[in-house]
Amino acid sequence: TDTCIITVEEVPVVVTISDVTVKVDSQTGKVTVEGKVSSGSGNEVTIQVFDPEGNLDYIGQTTSVEDGKFRFEFTPRTGASGTYSIRIGAAGVKEPYEDEFEYEYEAFVPVTGVSLDIKEATLKVGQILQLTATVEPENATNQEVTWSSSDESVATVENGIVTAVGAGTATITVTTVDGGLTDTCIITVEETPIEVTIENVTIEVDSATGKVIIEGKVSSGSGKEVTVVVIDPNGNNDYIDQTTSGEGGIFRFEFTLFNQIEGTYTVKLGAVGVAKPYEAIFKYELPVPVTGVSLDKEEATLTIGEILQLTATVEPENATNKAVTWSSSNESVATVDQNGIVTAVGAGTAIITVTTVEGGFTATCTITVKEAPTVVTISDVTVKVDPETGRITVEGKVSSGSGQYVAIVVYTPDDDIDYIGQTTSGADGKFVFVYTSRLGIKGTYTVKLGAVGLEEPYETTFEYDYEVTVPVTGVSLDKEKATLKIGDILQLTAKVEPENATNQAVIWSSSNENVATVENGVVTAVGVGTAIITVTTVDGGFTASCTITVEEAPTEVTISDVTVRVDYIIDKVIVEGKVSSGSGQYVSIQVLDPNGFHDFIGQTTSKEDGKFTFVFTLNVKVQGGIYTVKLGARGLAEPYVTTFKYEHEVTVPVTGVSLDKEEATLKIGDTLKLTATVEPENATNKAVTWSSSNEQVAIVDQDGVVTAVGAGTAIITVTTADGGFTDTCIITVEEEVPVVIISDVTVEVDPETGMVIVEGKVSSGSNKEVTIRVYNPEGEIDYVSQTTSMEDGKFRFVFTPRTEMDGTYVINIAALGVEEPFETTFEYVVSKKKPFEIIPVGSLERVGGIWATVNVKRVEGTPDHEGQEVVVFQLMKGSTPMTITAVKQDITSELTVTVMFNVLDPGNEEYTVEVFVFNKFDSDTGTAPIILAESKMMN
Known part of the structure; x- marks a missing residue:
């Protein structure tokens, strides 16, 4: 027998770090690192952060929570901008998770003040003034400000642009969004002796370049300052300028849009004496780029003296810049002008090339020119302009006799083609052309004549001085259809084409006046059904229509209890009444002057019990005249009609107002009664209003009682209701503020x-x-x-x-x-000496875990810092951080610390422990820890 000993080891579970995100708070500079460890909750996760120079900036450890999620929050110790790197480790992680993040944090710089470039100014009604606010310091983080006027009946302000609207005094205040700091400018507005108007305004927009040309006329004549403000579709000022009117009050602005945003721009024009800025709008569309060009002919054969018109088509059809240039490869064979007209001048071949100005796209036509049988001349040319009709007659004689083709091209004073034609010569070579000018521009016109065999075109000029009537070519309405309830009113607007047509007059009609009537484009719904409202041009009889569908009002509605009174003191007409359909109903009004023209059109919503009120000022005031009031509402069978007589009563107008004090000094909480004297003593309307230029300093009630609320200066203004006359009192409020040093x-x-x-x-x-x-x-x-x-x-x-x-x-x-x-x-002077020294005691011991012992010794002569020191041990497996153990203690001179990492069977794995000493190691992420000793590595 023989044996083999098998040792079975646990398969290590591979742990991974995932879903790591790094966020930098731009307001506080705090960094948040979140992620997930696959070993689940309750596991220690370690992070190391290195600054852009590669130095250790932050080290920390946390315990994973539900699903292994973990989170670190810290503020970089160095605070340097640049690329930071992070390393995240945990028990069982083979290779640490590594990532980078960009850190860029600028400390918030608070606003300390704001100032205006102008402290006081005097304007005429209609004038515009640009105020510029400077926020301090220059590098303040939030530079935003808001603008306000103490009296918008005198002057309004928008984005620092002040518009004078009525005589009196107003205080323009700029306020910083950060800190609420303010500065003011006192605006005095004087009446304009003569009412001035801005008229005949035209606006041209070149979408390709963004260039805008605004022309018009100011009624006060030459040498007058005209101001323009152009506001982009987002409500921001795009262009502000001022010019001086020329002869006849003509003015012109030419500029390029700064922002070039697609949408509707608003133009405001002002001048001395203009009661309200002239407003207009224009649309700007982003340019459509050119993608190609083609010619209507690829090749052609001509005889010397012949003329050929080439036509270029720029693609796409709606390209913004369709400008092209023309050229000939051989001008001794064929020439071409900048309108594409080719003239054969010599035998041979030439290539005519058209090139788009935008993009440089090209197309060509090959021209072959043959010799003319004989030399041909054109003579006896005359040009006549009929003074009655403006018709132009060109006559002459071609030497090659009858039956010959003769071509003509006529150019306007601006070198645009006005006419192109071709005819056949008659007996003895005589020819005639008769045409009417297409463009009708006054000035010197150029005539070029060509014929087969003619060496070069015959050229002559003539003067054209005929007044051209621009005929109407069409008309359109702003609506094609609409649905109304009985009693509703709708304003239709007609646009005659072209814009410069001589006769802009139109006639309105309804196909069924039992359903809807129309007057000057104002449609009134009178009965259920459908009616077609038609507008017809007086010139040419062109038409456009809008289909009006009138629906029955839910219930029969009546208007009652109508009263009309004229308040001559405030110059207002008050119309009151009641609509039977109750509250929340639209009620419309039309007021016709004694001549039958619309003076006022309005709409309101009825209140409780159907009561409604209209308050307005008549535009045309006729003493003793009878005015007609028409009231409408949904469900009203026909408009309610009544009349009133305008009889202006004699009143004693106000000529001025004065205060009993010009200035006063108060403490916070003090009150002061100001007394206003309206002049003359027998003035009819002695009503006044009170206002403060800065309610954070002083407030005033409508009895003239001033209350001091904060340190600073405020201007208290009293304004007469009649005439807007003003007087002021400067209030200085003092506050005893303890000075801290x-x-x-x-x-x-x-x-x-x-x-x-x-x-x-x-x-x-x-x-x-x-x-x-x-x-x-x-x-x-x-x-x-x-x-x-x-x-x-x-x-x-x-x-x-x-x-x-x-x-x-x-x-x-x-x-x-x-x-x-x-x-x-x-x-x-930089010192390399740290307060503490770390002395490892032996090497790592691997008995039942991994043991590490160090002696931390205070360096002699170094000062103590506030709080306890923290000795941090970080266990590494290879280059992967595994876990951290920290010991916190006040080290007065020397401390020996021993820690044990619970590692099962560490064997001969490559474990190391790095030891640090910090001044802190806790959850306070406001400041980074200070390194108090050079770190030491133990093997």
């Missing part, structure tokens, strides 16, 4: 260990938060921390500079109530 600051640097100790005193006493910031010689933040002051306001910071640079370091110390941070400096 930092004193008795000392800085000591231990030359052996490199540790820095900063001590001082804050005058506000104990339990006050004191913050320190330390900047290295290159101006970078090296250390940031916060502590709470002790008895008598004393505080203390102990740290080791993390950048370890020689040179001058700057210290800033701040606390609540300190006006300016205390600043001092210290010189630092």
